[in-house]
Amino acid sequence: MGIRFSKLDPEKDEVPTKGLMFLCVLLVSWANNFAVNNINEKEKKFFAPYVVTCASYLTLANLSSLFGLTPPMTNLAVALSMSIIVFVILQFYAMKYQGLKGRVDGLLGPVKGVSFLVFPISLISEITTPLAMGMRLFGNIFSGVVLGGLVLGASNLLVEVIGGALGTIVGGGIAVIITAVLVHTIFDAAFGLIQMFVFMMLSMMLTKQNMAIESEE
Numbered sequence: 001m002g003i004r005f006s007k008l009d010p011e012k013d014e015v016p017t018k019g020l021m022f023l024c025v026l027l028v029s030w031a032n033n034f035a036v037n038n039i040n041e042k043e044k045k046f047f048a049p050y051v052v053t054c055a056s057y058l059t060l061a062n063l064s065s066l067f068g069l070t071p072p073m074t075n076l077a078v079a080l081s082m083s084i085i086v087f088v089i090l091q092f093y094a095m096k097y098q099g100l101k102g103r104v105d106g107l108l109g110p111v112k113g114v115s116f117l118v119f120p121i122s123l124i125s126e127i128t129t130p131l132a133m134g135m136r137l138f139g140n141i142f143s144g145v146v147l148g149g150l151v152l153g154a155s156n157l158l159v160e161v162i163g164g165a166l167g168t169i170v171g172g173g174i175a176v177i178i179t180a181v182l183v184h185t186i187f188d189a190a191f192g193l194i195q196m197f198v199f200m201m202l203s204m205m206l207t208k209q210n211m212a213i214e215s216e217e
Contacts, residue, residue, distance in 0.1 A: 027052060038204045039211075043093075047204065050089075054200050058082075062141055062192025065148075071188075073141040073195075083134030086203045090130065094210035133202055140195050144187030151182075 028048070035047035061072045072078045094103055107126075109118035 035204075038201075039208055047207075051200060051204075054203070055196060058137075058196035058199060059193065062196060063188060065145060065188050071141050071145060071192075073137050074145055076138050079134045079138035079141075080131070081134075082137060082199065083130040086130040086133055086206070087127070089203065090126070090206055090210050093207050097211040129206065133199055137195055137199060140191055144191055148187060 031048040031051045032044055034051050035044045039047050058073075061078075065071050094106075098106060107119055107122040108115040109122065111118070
């Protein structure tokens with residue numbers, strides 16, 4: 001959006017070397033290269049914005065608890081909405097590159113004699129694969145939030161028992177330090193970024209697999 005509003009063409013104009021515009025150009029260049037390397041040059045116009053959108057949304061969503069907010073991915077409906085997005089992308093590109101006949105043949109499997117057994121399994125796989133991706137997001141982020149709350153409560157209780165009258169004050173201080181520095185850093189920052197990268201990579205790998213073509217060099 002920054003590049004669009006500035007009417008800057010990174011391929012023709014001189015690219016700035018500092019400031020916000022430099023970061024915008026850097027991000028767009030990375031997304032374009034990422035899309036080309038993992039899909040192909042032809043589909044770059046769709047997958048580069050998808051990469052930026054997916055990475056930005058999941059990063060902000062998974063790190064939101066650092067600012068005292070509830071991570072959206074702890075809501076199962078929000079996590080499953082990501083599954084729906086991936087499902088639509090997979091089916092669209094499978095139909096676009098394989099065609100209706102190729103798509104049906106792929107679901108039936110290479111051995112015609114057992115097609116009646118392979119077909120329902122293939123249909124289930126088409127649904128469960130993106131579903132599992134959304135459930136993975138939900139499970140990992142939700143478990144981090146629950147574990148953070150347990151550590152906070154346990155640290156308060158432990159210091160209250162040891163510290164006596166001053167336990168509440170001391171325990172609260174130590175609990176905040178432990179939760180903010182250790183638990184949030186590990187389960188919100190590290191795990192949140194890892195889940196973002198895994199989700200993005202899986203969606204692109206599955207899409208490329210459904211396209212049934214090799215990426216253009």
